Amino acid sequence: MKQSLLQQAEVFQDPITLFVPCLVDQFFPEVAISTLKILKFLGYNVIYPSKQTCCGQPAFNAGYREEASKLAQHFLTTFKDAGIIVCPSGSCVGMVRYHYQTLTLPEKYQKIHQALKENIFEFSEFLFQQRVSAAITGSFPYTVNYHHSCHSLRELGLKEEPLSILRNLHDINLIEIPQAQEECCGFGGTFSVSFPALATAMVYQKVRALADTNADFVVANDVSCLMHLEGALHRLQKKIVPLHLATLLTRAMHLD
Structure with missing residues (x-):
């Protein structure tokens, strides 16, 4: 049963790239470790870009759009070659998927975002869409x-x-x-x-x-x-x- 479920998951490019939000990194690192363990249990090859930082959501929420834009550009640069991105935070996924397009980004970053926003998933969302949650x-x-x-x-x-x-x-x-x-x-x-x-x-x-x-x-x-x-x-x-x-x-x- 587990093998057939995992075979269905091959529609997504391997490896999976893990995005760890600021609060997870600083206060709840065990959440990132648990996310990694679950993905590896399911057979995924997981990579972690060491240059990743904040997605820019705190600055964006506080009205600092220029600062949020700089962080968004760094995020897009760091993850531009990622196939699928999985993140244990719905709010950070929402920031990247929907709110980057409201920022004033140079055209090259807009193009990166257009491709990337379709490939970032919240943890449970990814498992559900991959049909591996039953495993x-x-x-x-x-x-x-x-x-x-x-x-x-x-x-x-x-x-x-x-x-x-x-x-x-x-x-x-x-x-x-x-x-x-x-x-x-x-x-x-x-x-x-x-x-x-x-x-x-x-x-x-x-x-x-x-x-x-x-x-x-x-x-x-x-x-x-x-x-x-x-x-x-x-x-x-x-x-x-x-x-x-x-x-x-x-x-x-x-x-x-």
Whole structure:
């Protein structure tokens, strides 16, 4: 079964290029390692361009478009020869795929972007489109609530992709309650910095909805959301553990 699934994945050029966002690199490196482990388990040859840096999203969100443009040009230069790019962050994929075209980029970078934007995928999106998610099996005997980050859900249109992967795991109790799953956690990049009181009210509402599900873990595909939720969970003394999907999978599959 695993071999036939992987054979179907050969429609994509090998190797896979891994893009690791800033927050993952600086605060959650285990997420990048878990992503790499899962891709290698599935048989992919993964490369990591050492010159990669920020995609420019923080500068873009803060209104520093010139600085964001410079970072976008560096990103495009670094990844221009990549076949397929996989990233464990929906917000960063959304930045590259949709928002680079709103920046003032020299024509040569616009051309690179036109080709590249079709080949960058969020982690669960890639697994789902490759039809290899069924090859990911394991046991995770806990109650889990999945949090749809705004960029993944509303910008990339990803909803079933991560849920279908979680449903493959044995013994998992996946709670699917729209209020606990789909409401914004309040992070929103610079939103939580510019409007801290509103962001705090939003995350507290989110955490209380999660607590009502009696979940052991809240899982997401954006570490920015997980970081924001973790702070609120700690302050409200809730025992729910935030976890990235890739990290959960490595634990369930005993790849950690």
